[in-house]
Amino acid sequence: MSMNQTPMSERVHIGFFGRRNAGKSSVMNAVTGQDLAVVSDVKGTTTDPVYKSMELLPLGPVVMMDTPGIDDEGELGGLRVRKSYQVLNKTDAAVLVIDGAVGVSEEDAALLERIRKKGIPFVVTVNKKELMAPGMEKQIREKFDLDDSQMLAVSAASGEGIHELKERIALIAKTEEPEKYLVRDLLEPADVAVLVVPIDSAAPKGRLILPQQQTIRDILEAGAVSVVVREKELKDALSKLASKPKMVITDSQAFEQVAEDTPKDILLTSFSILMARYKGNLEQAVRGVTALDALEDGDTVLISEGCTHHRQCDDIGTVKIPRWIREYTGKEIQIETTSGTEFPDDLTKYKLIIHCGGCMLNEREMKYRLSCADDQGVPMTNYGIMIAYVKGILKRSVQVFPEIYNLL
Numbered sequence: 261m262s263m264n265q266t267p268m269s270e271r272v273h274i275g276f277f278g279r280r281n282a283g284k285s286s287v288m289n290a291v292t293g294q295d296l297a298v299v300s301d302v303k304g305t306t307t308d309p310v311y312k313s314m315e316l317l318p319l320g321p322v323v324m325m326d327t328p329g330i331d332d333e334g335e336l337g338g339l340r341v342r343k344s345y346q347v348l349n350k351t352d353a354a355v356l357v358i359d360g361a362v363g364v365s366e367e368d369a370a371l372l373e374r375i376r377k378k379g380i381p382f383v384v385t386v387n388k389k390e391l392m393a394p395g396m397e398k399q400i401r402e403k404f405d406l407d408d409s410q411m412l413a414v415s416a417a418s419g420e421g422i423h424e425l426k427e428r429i430a431l432i433a434k435t436e437e438p439e440k441y442l443v444r445d446l447l448e449p450a451d452v453a454v455l456v457v458p459i460d461s462a463a464p465k466g467r468l469i470l471p472q473q474q475t476i477r478d479i480l481e482a483g484a485v486s487v488v489v490r491e492k493e494l495k496d497a498l499s500k501l502a503s504k505p506k507m508v509i510t511d512s513q514a515f516e517q518v519a520e521d522t523p524k525d526i527l528l529t530s531f532s533i534l535m536a537r538y539k540g541n542l543e544q545a546v547r548g549v550t551a552l553d554a555l556e557d558g559d560t561v562l563i564s565e566g567c568t569h570h571r572q573c574d575d576i577g578t579v580k581i582p583r584w585i586r587e588y589t590g591k592e593i594q595i596e597t598t599s600g601t602e603f604p605d606d607l608t609k610y611k612l613i614i615h616c617g618g619c620m621l622n623e624r625e626m627k628y629r630l631s632c633a634d635d636q637g638v639p640m641t642n643y644g645i646m647i648a649y650v651k652g653i654l655k656r657s658v659q660v661f662p663e664i665y666n667l668l
């Protein structure tokens with residue numbers, strides 16, 4: 261990702277799903293006006309999800325996601341179907357492509373049921389309109405109990421209906437969410453916020469990570485002042501400031517030292533706490549972390565990463581967190597880890613799930629994981645909050661948010 265692009269996690273994710281040969285890739289290509297995905301009359305042409313970031317008018321920054329057919333067979337086919345269903349977890353708007361020449365199947369019905377259950381806005385798109393038998397549209401509408409706005413007949417080949425499909429996607433994908441901020445609402449113009457960013461071997465080369473960039477941006481939006489230092493320079497920096505800063509925001513890894521070096525009358529919090537609030541899961545994460553106190557010998561904890569390539573997270577997830585859990589609880593805890601799009605369906609065997617901050621996951625995927633845990637009654641928290649908790653500084657770090665502070 262280039263530094264100038266909208267982050268993946270902030271883009272509207274549009275997924276194309278359906279059976280093999282229905283024309284998923286063709287419809288996606290037609291909607292974008294680009295040859296993004298390979299098209300052929302061989303069933304199972306698309307074998308892996310294809311992601312493409314782009315500007316799609318009238319929507320803005322999106323990620324277009326093409327998927328393998330949901331009716332693929334055999335061992336490999338089954339894995340592909342699973343991949344497609346995983347893509348669904350990050351989909352903000354689903355295009356269910358049906359082959360108008362063939363009609364619907366049980367696979368389509370199962371997929372639509374899943375889409376409805378997840379509350380994902382969708383449009384059933386009957387493709388190959390020119391080959392469609394008379395009465396087909398009515399039949400599909402009735403079978404799936406669709407209203408007019410949920411269904412559209414198109415032809416990727418001739419382009420008929422594609423413009424309308426684009427507008428329909430834009431309409432369903434538009435989420436009217438209230439404005440939310442990382443820190444902007446906590447700062448007055450000219451307030452000073454000191455950001456603590458450790459530069460160690462785990463830090464990415466030559467740049468800051470996304471939550472840090474976003475926090476700096478949000479401080480600029482507030483008309484406030486950001487001072488960025490490493491943990492080693494924090495004390496010195498605080499003594500050099502002419503007026504007391506409003507808050508110190510630290511990377512969770514340096515929490516302990518930063519808490520020590522920051523006078524008690526300065527608010528202290530972390531990037532991951534701010535990020536969790538931004539994503540709407542701070543309360544669940546704070547409630548979740550207290551499950552650490554109830555762990556017993558032999559209990560299993562799941563540590564889950566959103567990405568597969570983040571060295572910094574990797575080191576925390578596989579080495580440090582397991583160690584802290586064992587040190588804090590003093591119990592023999594079994595640890596399991598997952599990364600990337602892998603997230604177990606059945607969470608009931610876990611006593612606690614500790615997830616990364618999810619900076620690389622889109623909101624829907626993160627929300628989905630949180631609600632899976634919630635539905636199954638499994639407490640879930642995140643790395644930063646768990647670190648603050650085991651180091652005994654969580655309470656202080658959520659002082660900025662009284663409703664959360666009162667939970668502890």
Ligand SMILES: Nc1nc2c(ncn2[C@@H]2O[C@H](COP(=O)(O)OP(=O)(O)OP(=O)(O)O)[C@@H](O)[C@H]2O)c(=O)[nH]1
Nearest residue numbers: 280281282283284285286300301304305306416417
């Ligand atoms: N007649 C007609 N053929 C179409 C249309 N759209 C796609 N096709 C053809 O249908 C075949 C399958 O199209 P794809 O876009 O590869 O289908 P897919 O759903 O992506 O298939 P898999 O990747 O194999 O799952 C190709 O031969 C396309 O040329 C259409 O609107 N009309």
Ligand SMILES: [Mg+2]
Nearest residue numbers: 284285305306
């Ligand atoms: Mg395809």
